[in-house]
Amino acid sequence: MTETDSRRGFALATTVFVLVVLGVLATGGFYLARQETRMGVASKRATSAFYLAEAGTNQVMSEWDLERFGSLSYWATANVSDSTENGVWSVNVTKMTDRLYFLGATGGIPQGSSVYGGTGRMLGVVARLNTAEISPEAALTTRGKTDIRGTAQVHGEDRVPPGWGTVCPDQLENKTGILTNNRNDVKYTGAGNVSGDPKVSEADPPLDDAYFNQFGELSWSDLTSMADIQIPGGTINQTMPDSTAAGVCLTGQGYPTNWGNPLDPAAACGDYFPLIHIAGTGLIQSGGVGQGILLVDGNLDLRGNFVFHGIIIVQGNFETQGTGNRIYGGVMASNAAFDLQKLTGGSVVEYSGCASSRAVLLNRGLTRVRPIDRRSWVDLSSVVGG
Amino acid sequence: MNAYGRRGFTLVELLVVLVLGTVLLLASYGILTTNTRVYAANSARAQGQQTLRGGIAVLSGELREISPREGDLIDMGAHSVTIRAQRTFGLACAVDYSSSPVKITAFRVGPAFAAGDSVFVFHDNEEDRARDDSWFGGVVTAVASNTDCAGATSQTLSVPFVSSTAAAVPPDSVRIGAPIRGFDEFTLGQYQIDGESYLGRREKGETPDPLVGPLLGSGGVAFRYLDNRGNVTTVDTLVSQIEVTLRYLSEMKNFQSEPISDSVVVRIFPRN
Numbered sequence: 001m002t003e004t005d006s007r008r009g010f011a012l013a014t015t016v017f018v019l020v021v022l023g024v025l026a027t028g029g030f031y032l033a034r035q036e037t038r039m040g041v042a043s044k045r046a047t048s049a050f051y052l053a054e055a056g057t058n059q060v061m062s063e064w065d066l067e068r069f070g071s072l073s074y075w076a077t078a079n080v081s082d083s084t085e086n087g088v089w090s091v092n093v094t095k096m097t098d099r100l101y102f103l104g105a106t107g108g109i110p111q112g113s114s115v116y117g118g119t120g121r122m123l124g125v126v127a128r129l130n131t132a133e134i135s136p137e138a139a140l141t142t143r144g145k146t147d148i149r150g151t152a153q154v155h156g157e158d159r160v161p162p163g164w165g166t167v168c169p170d171q172l173e174n175k176t177g178i179l180t181n182n183r184n185d186v187k188y189t190g191a192g193n194v195s196g197d198p199k200v201s202e203a204d205p206p207l208d209d210a211y212f213n214q215f216g217e218l219s220w221s222d223l224t225s226m227a228d229i230q231i232p233g234g235t236i237n238q239t240m241p242d243s244t245a246a247g248v249c250l251t252g253q254g255y256p257t258n259w260g261n262p263l264d265p266a267a268a269c270g271d272y273f274p275l276i277h278i279a280g281t282g283l284i285q286s287g288g289v290g291q292g293i294l295l296v297d298g299n300l301d302l303r304g305n306f307v308f309h310g311i312i313i314v315q316g317n318f319e320t321q322g323t324g325n326r327i328y329g330g331v332m333a334s335n336a337a338f339d340l341q342k343l344t345g346g347s348v349v350e351y352s353g354c355a356s357s358r359a360v361l362l363n364r365g366l367t368r369v370r371p372i373d374r375r376s377w378v379d380l381s382s383v384v385g386g
Numbered sequence: 387m388n389a390y391g392r393r394g395f396t397l398v399e400l401l402v403v404l405v406l407g408t409v410l411l412l413a414s415y416g417i418l419t420t421n422t423r424v425y426a427a428n429s430a431r432a433q434g435q436q437t438l439r440g441g442i443a444v445l446s447g448e449l450r451e452i453s454p455r456e457g458d459l460i461d462m463g464a465h466s467v468t469i470r471a472q473r474t475f476g477l478a479c480a481v482d483y484s485s486s487p488v489k490i491t492a493f494r495v496g497p498a499f500a501a502g503d504s505v506f507v508f509h510d511n512e513e514d515r516a517r518d519d520s521w522f523g524g525v526v527t528a529v530a531s532n533t534d535c536a537g538a539t540s541q542t543l544s545v546p547f548v549s550s551t552a553a554a555v556p557p558d559s560v561r562i563g564a565p566i567r568g569f570d571e572f573t574l575g576q577y578q579i580d581g582e583s584y585l586g587r588r589e590k591g592e593t594p595d596p597l598v599g600p601l602l603g604s605g606g607v608a609f610r611y612l613d614n615r616g617n618v619t620t621v622d623t624l625v626s627q628i629e630v631t632l633r634y635l636s637e638m639k640n641f642q643s644e645p646i647s648d649s650v651v652v653r654i655f656p657r658n
Contacts, residue, residue, distance in 0.1 A: 014407070014410060014411065014414070018414040018418070021414075022418070022421065025418075025422065025425055026421075028425055029421075029424075029425055029428065032425070032428060032429055032432060033428075035432075036432045036435070043439055043443070074562075075479070096477060097513065097562055097563045098513070099513055100510070100561075100563035100564075102563075102565075124495070126508070126565045128516060128519075130516045131514060133514060133515060216515075360514075370516070372516075372565075373516065373519050374453050374455055374456050374521060374658055375453050375456060375506060375508070375565070375567060375658045376565075376657075376658060377450075377451065377657035377658050378451065378472065378475050378495075378565075378567070379450065380475070380495065380496075
């Protein structure tokens with residue numbers, strides 16, 4: 001043994017021991033901090049995903065696509081999605097009925113790194129379309145003396161307008177032909193024909209001014225002020241759908257004779273259902289087509305070959321002449337002055353629940369989507385996992 | 387080399403080494419114990435925060451979904467709350483009013499419905515009116531699993547409806563698309579379990595199940611019920627936010643020899 005070898009000490013061992021202990025503690029501390037950070041970040045990401053999903057449902061409802069979602073068949077689904085700097089959301093809109101929809105939303109935070117995996121939360125909202133309460137109870141609802149002359153016809157049997165088979169439900173609900181205050185006020189001359197369930201019925205309570213002026217929470221002035229098209233009154237000729245070569249429907253006040261296309265729901269203006277206000281007496285002649293809701297401050301006179309699908313509300317009287325007038329939906333004529341009204345010629349007024357309903361549901365001004373009152377919101381992550 | 391040639395440490399050297407070694411050891415021990423205490427304190431603090439976070443997540447999930455206006459807040463205590471909480475969810479794809487009780491076939495979104503489940507069913511009444519919409523309660527008397535909802539997983543539920551008011555349940559008022567919600571009634575609150583305080587859940591007549599904890603022994607869970615103006619209310623149907631306070635107290639002590647504690651206050655807004 002050399003002299004040097006014989007020296008013994010414990011400083012090195014002590015230092016190594018202390019370093020090992022400190023190393024273990026430091027590693028444990030780092031591990032603890034890392035775990036805590038991961039839990040905190042995971043919690044934050046889950047919370048963000050939840051609010052992204054909620055933001056998705058709110059955005060879809062605030063920017064409700066009436067045409068797209070309204071044209072879905074029952075239980076069919078359309079998807080809307082968007083991304084933000086924080087993550088993505090995706091909402092499946094399922095149409096359950098014409099008015100009830102289920103919005104299933106997913107909020108997602110993409111995978112950030114190998115440490116932070118993707119996170120998703122799901123929630124649902126049952127929403128309904130709230131509309132103005134405009135729902136004709138008969139093919140023709142009116143007051144005062146009404147003559148059905150010539151070959152004019154009024155039918156309360158629920159009909160699907162020609163070409164609308166794909167957009168109307170199968171269920172039909174027949175209504176009365178003419179709803180009025182006194183059945184003796186309805187006269188028939190010549191081959192004038194009225195049918196329905198029943199043919200003519202008396203309103204109970206009787207029809208009054210309010211019946212033709214107040215529609216749920218909307219008054220007549222509310223409705224007319226919301227009109228897409230304002231017309232001063234007078235003679236109106238040749239209302240026809242108008243669209244660009246690219247198939248974009250030209251809508252609104254700039255195109256006052258475009259009242260939509262009732263003949264082809266799949267056409268460019270097939271889903272355009274304007275609210276039209278005639279601020280006076282209207283005389284529609286020389287043919288034309290239209291759909292939506294037609295509001296007339298004064299009298300309305302149809303002079304032939306006018307096809308309209310939807311609801312016509314007239315504060316004055318309602319008269320027809322000539323041939324080819326055909327209304328699918330419902331006509332409500334207040335006839336406040338109790339004038340004698342004459343439906344003559346070959347005019348046909350047929351009740352259509354589908355045409356009436358679509359006229360309201362597909363008008364942006366009259367329809368708002370809202371979560372159903374109470375219990376609309378469901379946290380799907382809690383019931384289906386996620 | 388002979389024995390006299392070997393050299394050793396002098397007494398002075400030994401004393402110096404011993405003193406220096408002792409100082410080093412004492413310093414190391416100090417660092418070691420300090421680090422150990424810091425580590426333990428941080429562990430306790432992290433555990434406490436995790437406990438609070440978990441508790442808030444549980445309470446948020448349950449309380450967000452209740453409908454105070456529909457009577458889901460059954461009991462509003464300072465340290466507990468009894469609620470009707472959703473357990474499953476479905477959407478009606480067919481309604482058979484010709485049978486008694488009414489049979490509703492539902493596309494199932496959540497866990498399966500079972501006979502004996504309490505449910506709420508949406509009554510649309512007139513389809514074009516929102517003002518007449520309502521919910522009626524009932525207890526499922528029979529269940530049949532099928533794929534009648536367009537081939538999807540579905541169940542047909544027999545549900546005699548129960549009106550919560552004197553008004554009769556209108557016939558033909560449940561329509562396709564109606565949501566159906568299965569619910570349970572239970573209490574969320576502070577419970578002593580195995581000598582420690584926990585946020586727990588207790589179903590009627592059952593012993594409580596611990597959810598998260600342990601928490602501060604007294605006042606570890608506290609609720610306040612606020613209306614839409616943020617004022618405290620005792621009227622269940624006026625509650626629009628529930629303030630939850632969770633407090634955590636560890637057996638560990640910090641450098642001031644005080645127990646490590648933490649707390650969180652959250653206001654939860656029921657969505658329904």
